[in-house]
Each structure stands twice: as C-alpha cells, then as structure tokens.
Amino acid sequence: MHRFANPTTFMRIANAVFPWAAGLAVVLFLAGLPIALVTSPPDYQQGDTVRLFYIHVPSAWISLLVYGSMAVSSAAFLIWRHPMANVSARAIAPMGATFTGLALITGMLWGQPMWGTFWVWDARLTSFLLLFFLYLGYIALADAFEDPERGDKAAAILAVVGSVNLPIIHFSVEWWNTLHQPSIVKMGGFTVDGSILLPLFLMLGAFTCYTVAVWVLRLRAELLAVKLRNARMSEVSLSRMPAE
Amino acid sequence: MTVFAAVLKRDLSLAIRQSADTFTVLAFFAIATVLFPLGIGPETNTLARIASGVLWVSALLAALLSLDRIFAVDFEDGTLDQLVLCGEPLVFVVLAKTAAHWLTTGLPLIILSPVLAVTLHLPAQGYGALLLALFLGTPTVSLIGAVGAALVLGSRRGGVLLSFLVLPLYVPILIFGTLSVEAAIIGVSTKATLALLGALALFAVTLAPWAAAAALRQAAE
Numbered sequence: 393m394h395r396f397a398n399p400t401t402f403m404r405i406a407n408a409v410f411p412w413a414a415g416l417a418v419v420l421f422l423a424g425l426p427i428a429l430v431t432s433p434p435d436y437q438q439g440d441t442v443r444l445f446y447i448h449v450p451s452a453w454i455s456l457l458v459y460g461s462m463a464v465s466s467a468a469f470l471i472w473r474h475p476m477a478n479v480s481a482r483a484i485a486p487m488g489a490t491f492t493g494l495a496l497i498t499g500m501l502w503g504q505p506m507w508g509t510f511w512v513w514d515a516r517l518t519s520f521l522l523l524f525f526l527y528l529g530y531i532a533l534a535d536a537f538e539d540p541e542r543g544d545k546a547a548a549i550l551a552v553v554g555s556v557n558l559p560i561i562h563f564s565v566e567w568w569n570t571l572h573q574p575s576i577v578k579m580g581g582f583t584v585d586g587s588i589l590l591p592l593f594l595m596l597g598a599f600t601c602y603t604v605a606v607w608v609l610r611l612r613a614e615l616l617a618v619k620l621r622n623a624r625m626s627e628v629s630l631s632r633m634p635a636e
Numbered sequence: 637m638t639v640f641a642a643v644l645k646r647d648l649s650l651a652i653r654q655s656a657d658t659f660t661v662l663a664f665f666a667i668a669t670v671l672f673p674l675g676i677g678p679e680t681n682t683l684a685r686i687a688s689g690v691l692w693v694s695a696l697l698a699a700l701l702s703l704d705r706i707f708a709v710d711f712e713d714g715t716l717d718q719l720v721l722c723g724e725p726l727v728f729v730v731l732a733k734t735a736a737h738w739l740t741t742g743l744p745l746i747i748l749s750p751v752l753a754v755t756l757h758l759p760a761q762g763y764g765a766l767l768l769a770l771f772l773g774t775p776t777v778s779l780i781g782a783v784g785a786a787l788v789l790g791s792r793r794g795g796v797l798l799s800f801l802v803l804p805l806y807v808p809i810l811i812f813g814t815l816s817v818e819a820a821i822i823g824v825s826t827k828a829t830l831a832l833l834g835a836l837a838l839f840a841v842t843l844a845p846w847a848a849a850a851a852l853r854q855a856a857e
Contacts, residue, residue, distance in 0.1 A: 470850065518807070522804045522807060525800070525803075525804040526804055528800065529797075529800045529801045529804070532797055532800060533787060533788070533791070533797060533801065536788070536791035536792050536793065536794075536797055537790065537791050537792070538792075542790065542791075542854060542855070542857075543791075545851075545854040546787045546788070546791070546851060546854065546855075549783075549787060549847055549850055549851050549854075550787055550801060552847070553783060553805070553847050554805075557804075
C-alpha cells in the first residue's frame with residue numbers, strides 16, 4: 393500500500409483508470425438513459441414515476457459508497473499517515489454531498505405522488521438527511537483551519553466517527569417498519585421485476601463509472617492546488633530573504 | 637488513574653470558582669424552554685404533548701453552548717499542550733474533563749428539568765422517565781460533544797461549526813430520550829428505549845474518548 397504513497401505512482405494508476413471509467417460512463421449513460429427514461433415499461437402501480445427511481449437508487453448507492461471510501465481512506469490516513477488517502481477523501485467528499493442531495497431531492501419528488509407528501513420523518517429519510525449534514529460538516533471542517541494539515545486530520549477523525557451512521561442507514565428499513573420500501577437487492581434474489589432491473593443496473597454502472605472518473609479529475613485538481621500553495625509559500629519566503 | 641482524579645478535581649474547582657458559566661447554561665435552558673409556550677400558545681394539551689421534545693431539544697442546545705468550555709480555555713493558555721506532553725494517557729484526561737463537564741452542565745440541567753416540565757404541563761407519569769432518560773442521555777451528550785469540541789479547536793468560526801458536527805450525532809439521543817418520556821405518559825414500558833439510551837452511553841464512553849484524544853493530539857501539535 394505504501395507504494396502508492398508517492399503521488400506520481402498513485403496518479404499513474406489513477407490516470408490509467410480515467411479513460412476507461414469516463415468512456416464506460418458515457419457508453420452506459422447512452423445505453424441506460426433512453427431505456428430508463430423512455431423505452432422501459434411503466435410500473436403497474438407507480439406509472440411513469442418509477443423512472444425517478446433509476447436516478448434515485450444510483451444516487452443513494454453512490455452517496456453510501458463515497459462515504460464508505462471516505463471513512464476507509466480517512467482511517468488509513470490516521471493510522472498509517474498515508475498521504476494520498478487523505479487527498480482522496482477530500483477530493484471525493486463534495487461528490488458524496490451532491491449525490492446525497494440528489495437522492496433526497498429525487499426521493500421527495502417521488503414521495504409527493506406516491507405517498508402524498510414530500511417528506512416523512514421515517515428512519516431511512518432521517519438517517520439520510522443526517523448523512524447529508526455529515527458531508528457538509530466534513531467539508532466545512534476540512535476548510536476551517538489556517539493550516540490545511542490540521543483541517544485534514546480533524547476532518548479525517550470526523551469521517552471515521554460519522555461512519556457509525558452507515559449501518560444505521562443501511563438497516564433502517566429492516567430494523568424499523570417504515571414507509572420507505574426495503575432494499576430491492578437481497579441475498580439470493582431480487583424483489584422487483586426483471587424489466588426494472590436492466591435499466592437500474594445500467595444506471596448503477598453509469599453512476600459508479602462517472603464517480604470514478606470525476607474522482608480522478610478532482611484528485612488532479614487537489615494535487616495541483618497543493619503544488620500551487622507550496623510554490624506560493626516558497627516564493628514568499630524567498631522574496632523575504634534579502635530584507636532580513 | 638491519578639491523572640483522572642487530578643484533572644477532574646482541577647476542572648471542578650475551576651468550574652466552582654467560575655460558577656457563572658454553569659448559571660448561564662441553566663438560564664439558557666430556562667429561556668429557550670419558556671419561548672415555546674409563548675410561541676405556540678398556552679393550551680395545556682398542546683404543551684403537554686410537546687413537553688418532552690421541547691425539554692430535550694432545549695437541554696441539547698444548552699449543553700451545546702457549553703461544549704467549548706471543555707477544552708478551549710486550556711487550548712488557549714497552553715495547559716492542553718502540557719497535558720498532552722505529560723506522558724499520562726490522554727484518554728483519561730479526556731474522560732476526566734468530560735466527567736467534569738457533565739457534573740457542571742448535565743447534572744444541573746437534570747435538576748432544573750422537572751421545574752421547567754411543570755411550566756409545560758408534562759403529565760405526572762412522565763417525570764420519572766424524563767429524569768431517568770436525561771440521566772442516561774446527558775453523559776453521551778458530553779462525550780460526543782467532547783469529540784466535537786476537540787475537533788474544532790483553533791478553527792475559524794468554531795462555534796457554528798461545532799453545532800454542525802455535533803447536532804446530527806445527537807439525534808439518536810433525542811429520539812430515544814423523547815420516546816422514553818412519551819412511552820411513560822401513555823403507560824407503555826420504557827425499558828426498551830431507556831436500555832437503548834444506556835447502550836448509546838456505553839458505546840460512547842468506550843469510543844468517544846479515543847476519538848477526542850486523537851483530535852486533541854493533532855490540535856496540540
């Protein structure tokens with residue numbers, strides 16, 4: 393793992409992944425979006441509102457996946473001082489916040505025609521809202537210090553502490569009898585019809601590849617920002633030298 | 637353990653000498669609670685219905701306001717650096733400071749809460765559960781709060797940030813705290829919700845001091 397502590401080695405692999413992830417995302421979106429939004433049959437109960445679900449489920453999946461990766465890389469950063477783990481967590485956090493917001497918004501739009509209300513205070517919705525606040529807290533804490541390294545460490549501790557919310561979100565629909573329907577993908581089978589699964593899996597793949605591709609772009613930007621800051625710092629310290 | 641006793645004794649005597657801090661927290665608790673009947677209207681049934689929730693929310697906000705006291709002063713005057721450097725396990729320092737915070741904030745809030753419950757017309761069956769739930773819940777409030785307070789040390793806009801970090805983590809305490817009181821009012825067993833509050837407290841006491849100690853260590857660097 394420490395081989396990848398070198399940003400150059402790490403980015404060589406990340407850059408190699410990028411065209412595949414980006415290309416696959418484009419292909420899957422081109423294949424999945426028409427099926428999901430136009431040609432797939434409307435649900436016998438939900439009608440066309442079922443199409444929201446092809447955006448909602450992948451967004452929710454990505455927001456949990458991103459938080460999981462943030463928590464794991466924050467732990468790696470705290471335990472092994474792995475320098476790239478933290479850059480990665482920082483780079484991916486805004487994507488997690490965006491997809492959590494998207495999952496909440498699409499869920500609300502779906503809830504209005506189906507449940508008759510935009511919002512209910514059930515366990516899944518509440519724990520997801522908390523996930524959104526955790527993301528915002530992480531981003532705010534990472535930027536709150538004069539010394540960026542302190543922000544890195546504080547935010548990493550918060551990410552690890554906040555990961556207690558993940559199992560609560562995942563199991564909330566099973567532990568409590570809520571309005572939100574249980575998971576559609578279960579061990580040993582699915583609880584929905586096959587005509588829904590094809591567009592759903594295309595969209596899940598598309599969202600995941602898109603996230604990986606944008607993550608690489610944001611990694612590049614984060615590393616460039618660090619380089620820029622270091623260059624500015626050394627410029628300032630050099631220009632002050634003669635005066636002293 | 638001597639470091640635990642020493643820090644606890646020091647923080648308690650500091651808190652007693654600056655007792656205005658504790659009174660400010662209690663005054664905030666009272667004022668925040670009193671705003672609800674004024675805002676919602678004085679109907680007894682409405683107030684009785686929301687009493688447990690109002691008391692819990694006000695208690696959490698009052699505790700939140702006092703969290704920066706746990707570490708901020710010691711951070712500014714350099715005591716914290718000494719505590720980190722002294723070689724004693726930092727976890728016990730955190731536990732002692734959290735215990736001192738609970739004794740000077742959580743405990744007074746519990747003692748004041750029945751008085752405020754009277755003004756909200758909390759039904760008589762609810763008082764025992766309210767006190768017991770606060771007794772089990774407020775230590776968790778101090779423990780989670782200590783993690784948040786340690787994380788924001790030395791940051792810009794620390795106070796607002798602290799509420800952002802800590803309040804989402806307080807939600808389970810709020811939910812099970814109010815559920816306990818409501819169960820007692822309608823005559824259902826409060827065992828399950830109180831047991832969950834106790835479980836949260838045990839969970840927090842085993843994990844939160846380590847997280848707070850890690851946060852203190854990087855703040856003191």
